Amino acid sequence: MKTIAQIAAELQGYDPQALSAERVNDFLAQLIEPVTETETLPVFDALGRVLAQDVVSPISVPPHDNSAMDGFAFDSAQLRPGEPLTLRVVGTALAGKAWASPVGAGECLKIMTGAIMPPELDTVVPLEFVRAGEDGSVHIPPGVVSAGDNRRLLGEDLMAGQPALRKGQTLGPAALGLIASLGLPSVSVFRRIKVAYFSTGDEILSLGDCPREGAVYDSNRYTVFGLLTRLGVEVVDMGVVGDQPALLEAAFRQAAATADAIITSGGVSMGEADHTKAMMKHLGDVAFWRIAMRPGRPMAVGRITEQGRSAILFGLPGNPVAVMVTFLAFVRPALLRLMGSTTAEPLLLKAQSGEPLRKKPGRTEYQRGIVTRGADGALHVCTTGNQGSGVLRSMVEANGLIVLHHSQGNVAVGDAVDVMMFDGAI
Ligand code: AMP
Ligand code: MG
Secondary structure, eight states: OOOHHHHHHHSTTOOTTSBOHHHHHHHHHHHOOOOOOEEEEEGGGGTTOBBSSOEEOSSOBSSSOEESSSEEEEOGGGOOTTOOEEEEEEEEEOTTSOOOSOOOTTEEEEEOTTOBOOTTOOEEEEGGGOEEOTTSEEEEOTTSOOTTTTEEOTTSSBOTTSEEEOTTOBOOHHHHHHHHHTTOOEEEEEOOOEEEEEEEOTTEEOTTSOOOTTOEEOOHHHHHHHHHHHHTOEEEEEEEEOSOHHHHHHHHHHHHHHOSEEEEESSOSTTOOSSHHHHHHHHEEEEEEEBSEETTOEEEEEEEEETTEEEEEEEEOSSHHHHHHHIIIIIHHHHHHHTTOOOOOOOEEEEEESSOBOOOTTSEEEEEEEEEEOTTSOEEEEEOSOOOTTOTHHHHHOSEEEEEOTTOOOBOTTOEEEEEEOTTTO
16 A cells, blocks of 8 residues: 555656646556455346456357348348249247258248247348248248348357456446346445545534524535445445534544545635644645646545554545535546446547637636537537536536646637536436
8 A cells, every 4th residue: 555655756747736637636546446355246236336357258149040030041042143032931930949840942931030040041031021922932032131131140249258248347237237148147246335424614504503604504415425326335424524623533533444435525725724634634644735727726635544444535625516526537536446447537528619718728627518419410518607616506507517628728619628528427
């Protein structure tokens, strides 16, 4: 396990007072060690979990050559270009049963979708293309079918012995179906990680508290809860912790003793007169950063150890939008890594900006955007208006973040900009 100082020393261009967003992710990739403990779960319980080992297919799927259509199976060697073909029907093959007797020259087999193709036949002409003769024969007009048509090959989906899914993959609905299609009743996944979170600040009210002057209701715990739940981690809500050393110490110790990661909000900015930063420093190996980004600048990152266990700490800024943006930009990829996931970074889309955007080079900006498809079929994006870091409404109205990269300058109307779509993350 590397210390903050070790990682800092190895990271090129590390400046805790002016860290680029990219460097933050590089740093976190060094800090995070993926979980190693695994468990075996029935397929239905594995949705959203991360595979702990490759799933090697014990069988070929499909297990036989079979018909992709309802029609007539025959040997394509009898097809002559531009000529019709008349074949005698010897019987019907239904799905799930093998046709036992041979089908010879001048003959065909009526076959249903999914039924096994006899080895001597290679082509299926769909029912709707043929004309039935009165003598139990079928006429295939010229040009309606070519050799090999409408036949699904053995192992076309998966070959026995080949990896069907890779370690580190998050299991979605398609993966569950694929595992089941291999006849596997259970699957080995990494254990779920546990993430504890609390909000800090004496001005923060919990739901149910009486409003008072200068105080605001806590929204960060709710957004963090939602973001974590969407990620599929086990959440531990620790409430609002007031700005008192004893309360903060107890909260950090309890969180570190039970969770794999701790997320706090508030109390990490420069001018803070509170005890949060001091307690993080006292209890853990923590770096305090000023990140070249907007919204979000201050952030604390490190490890807090308690009773021989250590938890990764993400001390996020207090402003509600900054919490969500720093979560999406840094915490989410870091937690995915902690979960054992090899999921790539979110795919950024390109959209044409519908408005000019002011942007200073030298920091990454995440503006709340509404992406729509224009009459021209292209993607267009506009901001939600007021981009203040406390305006949570901007996150509600947006469907993605416009990512204005570190060295990027002003954007003119019609310029292409990158957008990180919220997709399932929000
Ligand atoms: P701080 O980072 O502690 O200086 O907080 C920055 C701003 O975010 C202040 O206006 C706080 O009142 C506000 N804030 C901090 N924590 C929360 C919270 N949990 N919910 C809503 N607003 C918060
Ligand atoms: Mg504060």
